[in-house]
Each structure stands twice: as C-alpha cells, then as structure tokens.
Amino acid sequence: MTPEIIIPLLAATIQSGTPILYATLGEIITEKSGVLNLGVEGMMLCGAFGGFLVAMYTGNPLLGFLGGGLFGAMMGAIHGLVCLTFQGNQVVSGLALTILGTGLANYWGTPFVGQTAPGFAPFSFPLLGSLPGIGPIAFKHDALIYISYILPLAVWFVLRHTRFGLALRSVGEYPEAASAAGIHIKRYRWTGILTGGFLIGLGGAYLSLAYTHLWTNGITAGRGWIAVALVIFAFWKPGRAVFGAYLFGGVMAFQFRLQAMGTHIPSSLLMMLPYALTILVLVLSSLRGRHTQAPGALGVNIEPAD
Amino acid sequence: MLDIRVHTRQAPLPWWGSCLILFSAVFFSLAMSAGLLALQGKPPLEGMLLFLQSGFGSSWAIEDCLAKAVPIFLCSLGVAITFRLQIWNIGAEGQYALGAVGATWAALTFPNLPGYLLLPCMLMSATVLGGLWGLIPALLKIKLQVNEIIVTLMLNYIGILVLEYMVYGPWKDPSSFGMPMTPEFSAAGIVGFIGETRLNWGLFLCLGIGILVTIFLKYTRYGFALKACGENPRAARYARLPYNGLVVMVLVFSGALAGWAGFLEASSSLNRLEPSIMAGYGYTAIVVAWLARLNPLAIAIASFLLAGLRVGVEGIQLDLQVPAAFGGVMEGLILLTILAGSFFQHYTLSLKQSHTSEKTNQ
Amino acid sequence: MRKIVLFLLGLALFCAGTNTAVAKDLKVGLVYIGHIGDAGWTYAHEMGRLAIAEMPGVTTSYVEAVAEGADSERVIQNMARKGYGLIFTTSFGYMDPTLKVAKRFPNVIFMHCSGFKTAKNVGNYFGRMYQARYLSGMVAGAMTTSNKIGYVAAFPIPEVIRGINAFTLGALAVNPKAQVNVVWTKTWYDPATEKEGGKSLLETGCDVITQHQDTPGVQEAAEEAGKYSIGYNSDMSRFAPKAHLTAPVWKWGPFYQTIVKAVQNGTWKTGAYWPGLESGIVDLAPFGPMVPKNVQDTVLAKKQEIAQGAFKVFAGPIKDQSGTVKILAGTVASDGELLGMDWFVQGVQGSTK
Known part of the structure; x- marks a missing residue:
C-alpha cells in the first residue's frame, strides 16, 4: 500500500461516510429526546429529493441543502403528529414513514429522474488544504463535508x-422526573424530532447535491x-x-479498491465486510465492558394528562 | 378560544367502536390517495374502486392475496413473539434468506429421496439455518449484552449476501447459461398446490403453527413468562423467570418461522433458489406484527389485508398507469392513519369554550 | 375451484376469439423491473413502448417496479386475464414466471427479454449489445494512455460478462497493451455506489472508465476527475460533456414494432430473436469532440463490417484469464456459448464471482 492508494482511500472514506454521519447525528438527537424513529431511510430520501428540487428551481445549492433539511423535518413532523399527538406506536410509525417517504419521493421525483441540479463542488480549504498528508485527505472536499466536521462537536x-441539552436528555431518560421539574415534555420531543429530521434530510440532500449532482429514485439505497x-x-x-460512519464508509470504499486492483475474492464475500465488521466492533467494545446505554424512555409514549 | 381536551376513556370501547375507528381511518387515507390521483389528472373514484376490486374483488384476487400472505404471516408471527419479550428483532429478512438456503441445500443434496422424506428434510434444514440466524443475536445479547437491533439488521445484509454467494458460486445450475440460479428441485422437493388453486400446502402449515402459538401464549407457563418478562425484565429476573432462556427461545423460534417462509417460497413459488426470492417480507412482517398488536389471529388478518393492498395497487397501475411509487404512498398513508386512529380507542376529545369567567372561577 | 378453471378457460377462449376475429386490435402489456424514469434499462424499453403505442389498433400499458419471482407471476397472469394479447416481460428473472403463465394462457403471446427458454407461445429476444460494446472498447483502447481501463459492472451474469469480454477484445484490437479492470457493485441502480466504484478505478490508475449500470454515476466520476468515460443504455453525454466519449445504446422501438405487426398479421412465430447492429436495436451514441477523426473512422468501418456480417466479435482463438483457449482458432462462438458465457477473456483483471 503506497500513499498514492491510501490518501485517496481515506478521502473517499470521509466522503462516503458523510451522508451517513449527518443522518446518524440527527437520529441521535431524536432518540435522546426519547423518540425512536425507524423512518430515517424514508426521511433521507425525501431530503435528497427536496434538496434537489429546491436547488434546481432556485439555482442555489445552499438553499437546496436547507430545503432538503426542511423536507426531512416535514417528514419528522408526520412522525411527531402520529406519535406525540396521537400516541401511535413509534416502531410502526417509523416503518410506515419509511414506506411513505420512499413512495412520496419516488412518486413526485419520477419526472425529474436523470436531470441535474447545481450542487457543491470540492475546493481546497485555505491553508489546511496545502498541508501534506492531512490536506489531501480531509481538506480537499466540498463545503458540506467541512460543515460535517463541526457538526458532531456542536x-x-x-x-x-447546555441547559437545553440537559432538558432534552432528561425528557428521554426520566420523563416523569423531567415533568415534575416543570419541563414541557412534548415541546422537547417535538424539538428533538424536528431538528433530528432536519439533519437526516441534510444527509439525504448531501447525496443528491454533493456526492452526485443528480436525482434518481431510491438514491439513498439503504443508507x-x-x-x-x-x-x-x-x-x-x-x-x-x-x-462509526467513517468505519462503514471506509470499508465500503476499501472493498471497491481491492476489486479495482484485481483481486479474485468473490465480491459477495467482500461486500459482507462492512456489515460483519460493524458487529465485530460492537462485540469487541462489549468485551471491554462498554455497554449500550439507550435513553431510558426510548420508544415510550407519554400519556396525555387528563 | 377553542380548547381541545383529551380524556382517557372510562369504559373500554365496544368492538363496533373499534371497527368504526378502523374504517374511518382507512376511508380517510383512501380519500387522501384519491386526492393524489386527482392531482395527477386520473379519475379518483374509479381508481379507488379499481384498487378494491383488484385487491379483494374476485376469487383470483383472494387467491393471490392468500398466496402472498403466507410468507408475510410466518415471518410476522415469529417477530411478534420476540416483540412480546421486548426483543427488537428486525432480522426476519436475513432469517428468511437463510431458511431458503437451508431448504435448497437439502433439496440439492438428496434429490432422489421421496417427497415424504425430502420435504421434512428441507423443512428441518430451513429450521436449523433460520434458527441459527436467530441464535447469533440471542447469544450475543445474553452473553455480551450486544444490542439485537444492530446485529439482526447487519445479519440481514450478510444473510442476503450468503444467498447470493451460493447461487452465483457453488450452486449455480450448469444448464442455466451462467445465470444466478440453482438447478430446479426434483419433483419430490416441491410443495404442491392445493387442488386447482395457486395456493400451496404451506397454508395449512400456517394454520397449524398459528393455532399452536395461540395455545402456547394463552395456556402455557412459558407463554405467561414471556408476557411477564416482556413487561418487566428486571422483575422477571427477581421472580426467577428464565429470561436468558426465553431470549434464545424466541429468537430461534422466530428465525425458524422466517426460515419456513423461505423454504415455502423457494420450493413452491420458484422451485429453485435465485436472488429474486428476496421480496422484503421480513420488513413487512414487522409492520404487520405491530398493526396486529402481536396477536396471532390479528396477524393472519393483517397479513392478508396488506397482501391485498399490494395486489390491488398493481391493478391501478396496469389500468391507470400511475407510477409504482403510488403503492408506497398509499401503504404509508393507510398505516399512519390507522396508527393515529387507534388513539381514539383509548381517549376521547371534547371541545370546550374557554371563557375568561371560567378562569376566574378556577 | 372448478368454477375458476371454467371461467379461466372461458376467458382464454374469449381472448382467442377477439384475437382472430379482429386481428388489428391488440392490447400490448409490458412488465418492467425498474421505474420508467430510470434513464437506463427500463427507460429504454419504455421508449420502445411509446413507439408501438402510436401504431393503429394497438393499446399499451405497463406495470413498473415488478419484483422477480412470485410477484411477477401474478402481474403477468393478471395481464393475460385482462385480455392483453401480447406481453413483453423485460427482465431475466421473469423467465420461469412467464413460461408458467404462458402454459395457462395458450392464446396469449409472450416475449421474454434476455433469457434462454422458449415455448409454443413464448419467444425470447435480446439485442447483440456485445457488438456495440466491442466498438466502444475500440474507442477506449485508442484513448487510454495509461493502458488501464476501468469497468463498473452490476452483477456477474453472462449478459454483463459478455459485454466486458467484447469490450476488452475491442480495446485489445487497437491497443494490445490495454488491460480492463472490473469492479462489481452488486446493484443495477445506486448512483452513489456506482460513482464510488468509478472513482476507485480512476484512483488505481485507469484513465478511461465505462459501466454496465443504469445511472450516470460513473460518468460523473470521470467528469470530475478530468478523465474519459463511456456511457451505456442511452446517450449520457449531458451528464459528462467533457468526459463522455460515446456509449453503446439500446433502441427497442423498431424491433417492438415488427413483433407487434407480426402478431397483428398472425405471422408471429416462436423462437429466439437476437438481432444486432444491422437492425439498429443496438447502436453507438455520437462520438464526443475529443475522439480523433481517425479513431472515429476506424470504429465506424468496423461497425460496417459487423453489420454486414463480415466480422464476428467472438471469433477464435480467444483465451480466458488463465490462458486456456476457450474459442478455438477458426471457429466462432455459438449463440449458446455466448448466452452462457461465465469466464473472462485474457486482458480482464477481476473475478467473475
């Protein structure tokens, strides 16, 4: 493995991990507020379509990106309406949202398939881009990737x-206690769903505005x-x-490069790598005594007060 | 100002009340779908009638729906039992794939056995491999506390790739011109159709296992333990209920049932294994299980209705030329309205005119 | 159940009646694997449907996004029940379902695309895309300077492998040092993954890349890297104006029209229809401005030769990756051998699994 191979590989790792990263961060916020959302796939696809649509009509990729987030948040609002207002089961609502979102995006998106919209192009980040090694890996990307560097920190x-974060977590962890402390549970859960949905939509928009510059049905493909x-x-x-996002993106990018270099391993086996590795890492971190800590009230609806 | 207030229902809703809610929810979503059709310039009323007619309006349609409902029912029954224990198994898709692989292994290894030996043999190996795909997340959960959602989800992808590897590689039919498919099973390895219908004998398998599961849940100690553990695992451990054993049992059972579905699809519908066997039944099963509130009889009905929904949408597509995605939109709308509608089973609303005088009174 | 059978029989007779009585009226149905707007395989067939929809006496309809397997059997069966007299099933996985339904509806004519089985009322058809692939391979071989050409491919099935082999032979014909690297994506339809596949090939030293995929993701990868690309399915130059050299393309319209006419006139016969460049069912998209005139001329001359039957793409001696002679000198691969091709020719880097 020479630097000529490794540097582009790591750069590709970041790129293919980014849409997943946006969506994962969004889902973390939603789940931290105690709402389980299995509709990410549908929301992301709507975000990808919305982003594309807005960018195409306004000619402004940034507006498109925000539009994608808005579409994601709108799908989130449906989830909120069903789960928070009507007390529906969060698992079914999320799965139904995936079905609905995929349907809507493909239904409205069919006339736009194969068209292109103005998107984001990579540029070298001032100063950092000229650093040896790290520059070509991390700082020769599009603006959305640079945003994704700050986002997890934020x-x-x-x-x-922040007080807001503490309140949000308490609503997801001990809703009764939070309620007793005077925190308006529904308001925080709505915030969690909408901001989460917004970020998930951004992840989708990344696919149609930066990763590629075109819309096709089902562009999220399981991400x-x-x-x-x-x-x-x-x-x-x-x-x-x-x-996690970079690990997943990295292994995906790596298996393609293994194939491109002319390996004779069957591609079905290579494609198992990212999935198998995800389980393996989880098992290893569990062996080291680190266990998953889901928010205490995740997926549990709060009964409306009489 | 109008003020909407929510009250918990004092008495449980009578059955006709539940039906009314269900019907109005479905009506509401159909009306919305019709509106979407009208937006596209298609006749809305005709479209909805066409949908109902092609989904449920003829003996063929009923037959088609039943045939499609069989794999959904089996997968759904399995995941419902894991959900009762609050084990979030979303791995039916992969377990279904492995079941099909297992059945195919038996069919290809012992092609000369008579049917009364070969079919049980295929069923057994489907059970074993499907069950194995359930056992992995179970062991990882009880031994290492690894979250089952992620393991079952990843095993879905891996299971499908295992299936692909087998049909693209070792099991590829030499006479299929290199296409990814196994040789056709011998006649003994094919589950036949009932009479002149297109329904296979797997329907009776569903009936049998459905009854057994109902009895198990209602009348056995373990059925009770399942419920108790699901409601409160910690308390169940104090009560010395075998929580870990139950986790293994339900996941293996769920895997085995999904495996049966894979066996039936490979044997009866395709007569061989090929990648097209994967039709997303494993994910549909989760929706069905929840809609049916994890109740076996309700799962049977919900599987049938959902199958009808999918069959009916094909009818609108063919006659009105609406995009296939319309089916997804309709399905999503129906599910979401039913879900939102179930709110009224537990709560009522009342409108109150809130006056300033009232506030001073308080 | 007897009632159903009787009803089916009645319906079948009814269909037969209408078919023979008024030969001109024909309902034609198409079953698609993807969405009609996919800009790829299904889109190309949809263009074919639009071409037959204009014919007198013909009404057409389609069902899109039909999964292979049990679902497709039901869809095909419902078309036959609803009085469609000619049904095109346009994906390999519809082969067995088509045959099963055809047995139940002996008076309906079925045409299955890309398979290898026929029956009394089931014909199969395909286009000799490999001929156009060979030509596009010549373009790639002439344009590469690193002598490494990349090929992003969907699934290791004979149709795809045949295309890769023909492409490689074409490249080697003009550039004996050329080498073709293959990446499998295991998807027909995922622009991001396909683009990633294309990028990985460019990074490992390829300077011309092509695809057997249904989205223009690969074209984008080449455009961004400032390298060359060759499209597929339809002219993809608008996605990569600076990179797109040419593309082997499908044109189903004229073929579908001849089949419909034959069915209307009652002259349709079962069999394997496998036309090539001579019929225009496959073709080469216009060359990009960066392809030099002499390369264009050589390729067009070869196209003429293939169309006239003077040149065969798979004429021996042809060796596989390990150097074993697969097609003997002086012989030409039979259609059976082509249909079942599951080995790579020498010059391809990659696994057929």
Whole structure:
C-alpha cells in the first residue's frame, strides 16, 4: 500500500461516510429526546429529493441543502403528529414513514429522474488544504463535508453542556422526573424530532447535491438503515458516530479498491465486510465492558394528562 | 378560544367502536390517495374502486392475496413473539434468506429421496439455518449484552449476501447459461398446490403453527413468562423467570418461522433458489406484527389485508398507469392513519369554550 | 375451484376469439423491473413502448417496479386475464414466471427479454449489445494512455460478462497493451455506489472508465476527475460533456414494432430473436469532440463490417484469464456459448464471482 492508494482511500472514506454521519447525528438527537424513529431511510430520501428540487428551481445549492433539511423535518413532523399527538406506536410509525417517504419521493421525483441540479463542488480549504498528508485527505472536499466536521462537536456541546441539552436528555431518560421539574415534555420531543429530521434530510440532500449532482429514485439505497444501526453502534454519542460512519464508509470504499486492483475474492464475500465488521466492533467494545446505554424512555409514549 | 381536551376513556370501547375507528381511518387515507390521483389528472373514484376490486374483488384476487400472505404471516408471527419479550428483532429478512438456503441445500443434496422424506428434510434444514440466524443475536445479547437491533439488521445484509454467494458460486445450475440460479428441485422437493388453486400446502402449515402459538401464549407457563418478562425484565429476573432462556427461545423460534417462509417460497413459488426470492417480507412482517398488536389471529388478518393492498395497487397501475411509487404512498398513508386512529380507542376529545369567567372561577 | 378453471378457460377462449376475429386490435402489456424514469434499462424499453403505442389498433400499458419471482407471476397472469394479447416481460428473472403463465394462457403471446427458454407461445429476444460494446472498447483502447481501463459492472451474469469480454477484445484490437479492470457493485441502480466504484478505478490508475449500470454515476466520476468515460443504455453525454466519449445504446422501438405487426398479421412465430447492429436495436451514441477523426473512422468501418456480417466479435482463438483457449482458432462462438458465457477473456483483471 503506497500513499498514492491510501490518501485517496481515506478521502473517499470521509466522503462516503458523510451522508451517513449527518443522518446518524440527527437520529441521535431524536432518540435522546426519547423518540425512536425507524423512518430515517424514508426521511433521507425525501431530503435528497427536496434538496434537489429546491436547488434546481432556485439555482442555489445552499438553499437546496436547507430545503432538503426542511423536507426531512416535514417528514419528522408526520412522525411527531402520529406519535406525540396521537400516541401511535413509534416502531410502526417509523416503518410506515419509511414506506411513505420512499413512495412520496419516488412518486413526485419520477419526472425529474436523470436531470441535474447545481450542487457543491470540492475546493481546497485555505491553508489546511496545502498541508501534506492531512490536506489531501480531509481538506480537499466540498463545503458540506467541512460543515460535517463541526457538526458532531456542536451536537455534543449542545447535548452535554447546555441547559437545553440537559432538558432534552432528561425528557428521554426520566420523563416523569423531567415533568415534575416543570419541563414541557412534548415541546422537547417535538424539538428533538424536528431538528433530528432536519439533519437526516441534510444527509439525504448531501447525496443528491454533493456526492452526485443528480436525482434518481431510491438514491439513498439503504443508507438510512445503516444510520439507524450506527446510532446504537455509537452508544448515542456524537464522537463515536463519527468513528462509526467513517468505519462503514471506509470499508465500503476499501472493498471497491481491492476489486479495482484485481483481486479474485468473490465480491459477495467482500461486500459482507462492512456489515460483519460493524458487529465485530460492537462485540469487541462489549468485551471491554462498554455497554449500550439507550435513553431510558426510548420508544415510550407519554400519556396525555387528563 | 377553542380548547381541545383529551380524556382517557372510562369504559373500554365496544368492538363496533373499534371497527368504526378502523374504517374511518382507512376511508380517510383512501380519500387522501384519491386526492393524489386527482392531482395527477386520473379519475379518483374509479381508481379507488379499481384498487378494491383488484385487491379483494374476485376469487383470483383472494387467491393471490392468500398466496402472498403466507410468507408475510410466518415471518410476522415469529417477530411478534420476540416483540412480546421486548426483543427488537428486525432480522426476519436475513432469517428468511437463510431458511431458503437451508431448504435448497437439502433439496440439492438428496434429490432422489421421496417427497415424504425430502420435504421434512428441507423443512428441518430451513429450521436449523433460520434458527441459527436467530441464535447469533440471542447469544450475543445474553452473553455480551450486544444490542439485537444492530446485529439482526447487519445479519440481514450478510444473510442476503450468503444467498447470493451460493447461487452465483457453488450452486449455480450448469444448464442455466451462467445465470444466478440453482438447478430446479426434483419433483419430490416441491410443495404442491392445493387442488386447482395457486395456493400451496404451506397454508395449512400456517394454520397449524398459528393455532399452536395461540395455545402456547394463552395456556402455557412459558407463554405467561414471556408476557411477564416482556413487561418487566428486571422483575422477571427477581421472580426467577428464565429470561436468558426465553431470549434464545424466541429468537430461534422466530428465525425458524422466517426460515419456513423461505423454504415455502423457494420450493413452491420458484422451485429453485435465485436472488429474486428476496421480496422484503421480513420488513413487512414487522409492520404487520405491530398493526396486529402481536396477536396471532390479528396477524393472519393483517397479513392478508396488506397482501391485498399490494395486489390491488398493481391493478391501478396496469389500468391507470400511475407510477409504482403510488403503492408506497398509499401503504404509508393507510398505516399512519390507522396508527393515529387507534388513539381514539383509548381517549376521547371534547371541545370546550374557554371563557375568561371560567378562569376566574378556577 | 372448478368454477375458476371454467371461467379461466372461458376467458382464454374469449381472448382467442377477439384475437382472430379482429386481428388489428391488440392490447400490448409490458412488465418492467425498474421505474420508467430510470434513464437506463427500463427507460429504454419504455421508449420502445411509446413507439408501438402510436401504431393503429394497438393499446399499451405497463406495470413498473415488478419484483422477480412470485410477484411477477401474478402481474403477468393478471395481464393475460385482462385480455392483453401480447406481453413483453423485460427482465431475466421473469423467465420461469412467464413460461408458467404462458402454459395457462395458450392464446396469449409472450416475449421474454434476455433469457434462454422458449415455448409454443413464448419467444425470447435480446439485442447483440456485445457488438456495440466491442466498438466502444475500440474507442477506449485508442484513448487510454495509461493502458488501464476501468469497468463498473452490476452483477456477474453472462449478459454483463459478455459485454466486458467484447469490450476488452475491442480495446485489445487497437491497443494490445490495454488491460480492463472490473469492479462489481452488486446493484443495477445506486448512483452513489456506482460513482464510488468509478472513482476507485480512476484512483488505481485507469484513465478511461465505462459501466454496465443504469445511472450516470460513473460518468460523473470521470467528469470530475478530468478523465474519459463511456456511457451505456442511452446517450449520457449531458451528464459528462467533457468526459463522455460515446456509449453503446439500446433502441427497442423498431424491433417492438415488427413483433407487434407480426402478431397483428398472425405471422408471429416462436423462437429466439437476437438481432444486432444491422437492425439498429443496438447502436453507438455520437462520438464526443475529443475522439480523433481517425479513431472515429476506424470504429465506424468496423461497425460496417459487423453489420454486414463480415466480422464476428467472438471469433477464435480467444483465451480466458488463465490462458486456456476457450474459442478455438477458426471457429466462432455459438449463440449458446455466448448466452452462457461465465469466464473472462485474457486482458480482464477481476473475478467473475
């Protein structure tokens, strides 16, 4: 393995991990507020479509990106309506959201398939981009990747070190206690769902605006499900989410390069790598005595007061 | 100002009340779907009638729905039992794949056995491999406390790739011109159709296992233990209920049932193994299990209705040329409205005119 | 159940009646594996459907995104029940379901795409895409400077392998040092993964990449890296104006029209229809401005030769990756051998699994 191979590999790792990272961070926020959301795949796809649509009509990729987030948040609002207002089961609502979101994006998106929209192009980050090694790996990307470097820090800081974050976590952990302390549970859960949905939508928009610059039906291709799994893998911690997303993206990128270099290992076996490795890492961290800590009230609805 | 208040129902809703809620939810979502059709310039009313007619309106349609409901039912029954124990098994898809692989192994290894030996043999190996795919997350959970959602999800992907590896590699039919499919099973390895219908004998397997599971849940000690552990695992451990044993049991059982579904699809529908066997039944099963509130009889009905939904949408597609994605939209809308509608089973709303005078009175 | 059978029989007779009485009226149904807007395989067939929809007496319909296996059997069966007289099933996995339904509806004519089985009322058809692949391989071989060409491919099935082999032979014909590296994506349809596959090939030294995929992800990868690409399915130059050299493309319309006409006139016969460049069912998209005139001329001359039957792509001696002679000198691979091709020719880097 020479640097000519490794540097592009690591750069590709970051790129293929980024959409999953956005979605994983969004799902962490939602779940921290005590709401389980299995609709990530559908929300991401709607975000990808929304982002593409807005960018195409306004000609402004940044507006498109935000539009993608908005579409994700709108899908989140449906989840909120069903689970928070109507007390519906969170598991079914999430799965139904995946079905609905996939359907809506493909239904409305069909006329736009194969069209292109203005998107984000990579550029060398001032100063940092010219560093040897780290520059070509991490600082020759598009703007959305640079944003994704700050995002986990921001999420971590807000969740850990602000009053808002403390309240949000308490709503997910001990809703009764939070309620007794005068915290408006529903308001925080709505915030968790909507901000989470926004980030998930951004992850989708990354796919149609930066990773590729085109819309095709089903562009997320299962990445939303990976995000759901990575939240658990990350033990609901933004820092570990970065590790998980890059690990997953990295192994995916690596197996392609193994193939490109002319290996004779059957591709079915190579493709198992990212999935098998995810389980393995989870088992290893469990062996080291670190266990998953789901928010205490995850997936539990709060009964409306009489 | 209008003020909506929520009250918990004092008396449980009578059955016709539940039916009314269900029907109005379905009606509401169908009306929304019709609106979407109208937006596209298609006749909305005709579209909905067409949907109902192609899904449920003829003996063929009923037959098609039943045939499609069989694998959904088996997968769903399995995951429902794990959900009762609050084990979030979303791995039916992979367990189904492994079941199909197991059945195929038996069919290809002993092609000359007579049917009365070969079919049980295929069923057994489907049970073993499907069960194994359930055993892995079970062991990882009780020994290492590894979260089962992530393990079952990852095992789905791996299971499908195992299936692909086998049909692209060792089991590829030499006479299939290199296409990824195994040789056709011998006649003894094919589960036949009942009479002149397109329904296979697996329907009776469903009936049998459905009854057995109902009895198990209602009348046995373990059925009770399952419920108790699911409601409160910690208390169950204090009560010396065998929590770990139950985790293994339900996951293996769920894997085995999904494996049976894979066996039936490979043997009866395809007569061989090929990648197209994967049709997402494992994910559908989760929705069905929850809609049916984990009750076996309700799962049977829900599987049938969901199958009808999918069959009916094909009818609208063919006659009205709406995109396939419309089916997803309809399915999502129906599920979400039913879910939101179930709110009214437990609560009522009342509108109150809130006056300033009232506030001073308080 | 007897009632159903009688009803089916009645319906079948009814269909037969309408078919023979008014030969001109024909309902044609198509079953698609993907979405009609996929810009790839299904889109190409949809263009074919639009071409037959204009014909007198013909009404058409389709069902899209039909999963192979049990679902497809039901969809095909429902088409037959609803009085469709000619049904095109356009994915390999529909082969067995098509045959099963055809047995129950002997008076409906079925055409299955990309398979190898026929029956009394089931014909199969495909286009000799490998001929156009060979030509695009010549372009790639002429344009590469690193002598490494990348190929992003979906699934290791004969159709794809045949294309890779023909492409490689074409590249070697103009550039004996050329080497083709293959990456499998295990998806027909995932632009991000396909693009990633393309990028991985570019990073390992390829300077021309092509694809057997249904989205333009690979084209984008080449455009961004400033390298060359060759499309597939339809002209993909608008996705990569600076990179797109050419593309082997499908044109189903004229073929579908001849089949429909034959069915209307009652002259349709079962069999394996496998037309090539001569019929226009496969073709080469216009060359990009970066392809030099002399390369264009050589390729077009070869196209002429293939169309006239003077040149065969798979004429021996052809060796596989290990150097074993697979097609003997002086012989030409039979259609059976082509249909079942599961080995790579010498010059391909990668595994067929």
